[in-house]
Amino acid sequence: MSKHVIIYMPLVGEDAVQWAVSDDNGKLTSNVEYSTLDEVAAEVEGRRVTLVLPADDVLLSEAVVPGGSAARAAQAVPYALEEQVADDVESLHFALGSKGAGDAYPVAVISRDVMDQVTQQCADAGLRPTQVVPETLSIPQLDNHGDGSQVWTALLDQDQVVVRLDGNQGFATDPGMAGIMLDGARQALAEDEDPTLVIFSTHSAAQLPVPNAIDVEMRSCESRLALFASGLANSSHINLLQGVYNPRKNFDKTWKPWRATAALAACLCAALFVGKWLDVRKLNQQEAYLDEQIAAAFNQALPGARMQRPRRQIQSALNQLGGVNTDGFTNRLSQIASSLATQPQTTLKTIGYRNGRFDLDLNTDAVPTLDALKSELAKRGSLAMSVQSANRENNTVRGRVRIE
Helix, strand or coil: CEEEEEEEECCCCCCCCEEECCCCCCEECCCCCCEEEHHHHHHHCCCEEEEEEEEHHHHEEECCCCCCCCHHHHHHHHHHHHHHHHCHHHHEEEEEEECCCCHHHEEEEHHHHHHHHHHHHHHHHCCCCCCEHHHHHHHHCCCCCCCCCCCEEEEECCCCCEECCCCCCCECCCCCHHHHHHHHHHHHHCCCCEEEEEEEEEECCCCCCCCCCCCCEEEEEEHHHHHHHHHHHHHCCCCCCCHHCCCCHHHHHHHHHHHHHHHHHHHHHHHHHHHHHHHHHHHHHHHHHHHHHHHHHHHHHHCCCCCCCHHHHHHHHHHHHHHHCCCCCHHHHHHHHHHCCCCCCCEEEEEEEEEEEEEEEECCHHHHHHHHHHHHHHHHHHEEEEEEEEEEEEEEEEEEEECC
């Protein structure tokens, strides 16, 4: 069962409030607390909140707007009630209830200054009420006794009486004036219609002068908030958070000036995203091209081998090509080159390598020079040289040697 927080602000502009928690059936589930609006906001964050304003600040009336929608009625109602209010309609906020019979709309009227002050107080405290309801319409509306007569309800609390008439009508006054106003409401009814007034009193000793034509039924009331909980849960009411005070419309109003900026920011983000996507696509294409080149080089170096880790496979092949001992291919080739460098009269024509053997074709000046080259190789490592052939051509000896 959801929790409904009810906050009563006895005086707009002051921070002191009363509050309690009720269930969906209108029963209080907590004690009535007396604290500041800031303290309440910290306690009830995330819950459904109804803020009840004092009845003196809200005028209840009714306006007839033939046909049309609720939006059209909201525009027409201020001018329909212009003669009933003392202030300029531009300085007042009009909140409409559900349309009744004969295109009649119940209307709650409150000063814009008061409404601005209430919303600012809530904003400063960090409170976001779901509803703001006048005290008059927070009192429960009771069913008639089956004979069609009207049943009015009243809250009598110390020096104030709040009366809810039929529907969404009502008023607030002091006990001394209540009798006169009740008599005026009675005279507006049919002559043979005698209403019943149910008075909820928070003080058993309180008295209320009531005209004789009105039947009175007294009931005790634990607290003002207990009565509000029942009324808000079981009776119709008007939410003052309409028009410019509607949180959703207020958000739209705040958001609207930033729409162009947000659109430009969205376009910029889209352009950046497209640019990054194109960069990634280009890099992927380059990566695919490099993969093809690596595969081609691998197949050329190791024909028939399956490429898995090309770098490691090529390195392994080079190691095998150079031999497994410390006297590898590169080292042996270095020894040959160094030995040839000691015999400047000897010229290397060709060199071949197969199965660990080097075959060299040389041009030198004499056969003893080949013996000197053999000695140099022997000094530098484990290489052994054998002369395969030696033929003199003119003044040059062409020899073929094998080193292994």
